[in-house]
Amino acid sequence: MPTKRKLAPTAPAQADEAIAAICAVVRGIPKGWVATYGQVAAMAGLPRRARLVGHVLQHLDPAIKIPWHRVVNAKGEVSYTQSRNGGDALQQRLLEKEGIEFDDNNRFNLERFRWHG
DNA sequence: GTTATGACTTCAC
DNA sequence: CGTGAAGCCATAA
Numbered sequence: 208m209p210t211k212r213k214l215a216p217t218a219p220a221q222a223d224e225a226i227a228a229i230c231a232v233v234r235g236i237p238k239g240w241v242a243t244y245g246q247v248a249a250m251a252g253l254p255r256r257a258r259l260v261g262h263v264l265q266h267l268d269p270a271i272k273i274p275w276h277r278v279v280n281a282k283g284e285v286s287y288t289q290s291r292n293g294g295d296a297l298q299q300r301l302l303e304k305e306g307i308e309f310d311d312n313n314r315f316n317l318e319r320f321r322w323h324g
Numbered sequence: 325g326t327t328a329t330g331a332c333t334t335c336a337c
Numbered sequence: 338c339g340t341g342a343a344g345c346c347a348t349a350a
Contacts, residue, residue, distance in 0.1 A: 222347065255345055257332035262347055265331055272329050280332080286331045
């Protein structure tokens with residue numbers, strides 16, 4: 208077979224493939240379970256790229272349905288940031304609705320709710 | 325081209 | 338448990 212790849216001096220569409228892989232993993236998280244950024248990245252074949260997962264979720268197409276609220280950080284809590292201006296609170300509420308129990312510190316038992324693919 | 329920032333993780337202290 | 342540093346890489350300026 209002829210070489211399809213056209214010489215990639217500066218890695219052209221690496222991001223697009225990463226986004227597709229990440230979306231596929233996140234979409235597979237069952238209701239009532241959660242996964243960490245690093246975990247999703249690893250499942251998508253992108254070890255050590257947890258940050259990329261966060262950027263993808265922030266930039267993902269609103270037309271695509273993705274349970275972005277089921278992705279949390281490694282501390283067992285929702286990632287609170289100024290950028291989302293309250294969107295983090297919504298995430299916590301959605302998770303509570305799915306059965307995740309938060310304590311007074313806005314944290315939950317990660318080992319109990321963590322999803323294993 | 326460079327620099328700074330961020331929905332992160334992990335290890336060291 | 339808190340803080341700091343290093344690692345990672347897309348995006349914005």
